Amino acid sequence: MVKLSILLIAIVLLVGCTSKKQEDLMQAYNEKINYHKLLQKTEKTQLYQDHETKVMLTATYLYTQNFEKNDTRDEVFIVGLHVNNESYGNLNSSEYKLTLNGQVPKEIETLQLNDERLKDLSFVTDWASYYLVTFPHEPSKKITLVFESELYGKGILHFAKVAKYVLNKEVF
Known part of the structure; x- marks a missing residue:
């Protein structure tokens, strides 16, 4: 007992x-569920010179899955740009080029650090500049964001409209 x-x-x-x-x-x-969902759709690339990071770009894909057959929404990203030894890099400058599957952005909007859209993002720092970048609709499930700098080369970021493990691994 x-x-x-x-x-x-x-x-x-x-x-x-x-x-x-x-x-x-x-x-x-x-x-923190929004933070975790956005973290899964965030990629980072660094451009180097003499083994030193000169430019760091982070991009968060703001795509939400939609089950409509004719989904023609624009592709929208929040892009953070940090250029070493400069107070702020500028994505709108002629020395940088950003393309999505070869297409140039429709619109690049500069965001302030206190913008509500940045609150759930990872990698938000005071020394980077942030942009809301809109590209034309891309029908492919796999998309590639390419960032090029005249001085430091290019970085490639891979995103998907479905979970990446569903796609063919050879692409990534």
């Missing part, structure tokens, strides 16, 4: 503690 009551008390304590921790973990995850 004593053994049974000790066993029941131990089980109740373990179940009570476990569920509390699980609830806390789920609440913490749910509070």
Whole structure:
């Protein structure tokens, strides 16, 4: 009888503690769910000179899956640009070129650091400049964002409209 009551008390304590921790973990995850979803769609490239990073570009693909057959929405990214030894790089300058599957952007909008759209992004820093970049619709499920610099070469970022593991691995 004593053994049974000790066993029941131990089980109740373990179940009570476990569920509390699980609830806390789920609440913490749910509070940051947008952050985690955007993190999965974020890629980074660095351009080097003499083994030193000169330019770092991060891009977050803002695509949300849509099950319409004729989805012709534009392709939208938030792009962060940090140029070493400069206070701010400028994506609109002639020394940089950004293309999506060979297409130039329709629009590049400069974002302020306090912009609401940046709050759930990873890699947001005070020394980078951020842009909302809109490209024409791309029908392909696999898209390639290419960033080129006249001085430092180019970096290639791969994105997908479906989970990358669903696509042919040879492309990435």
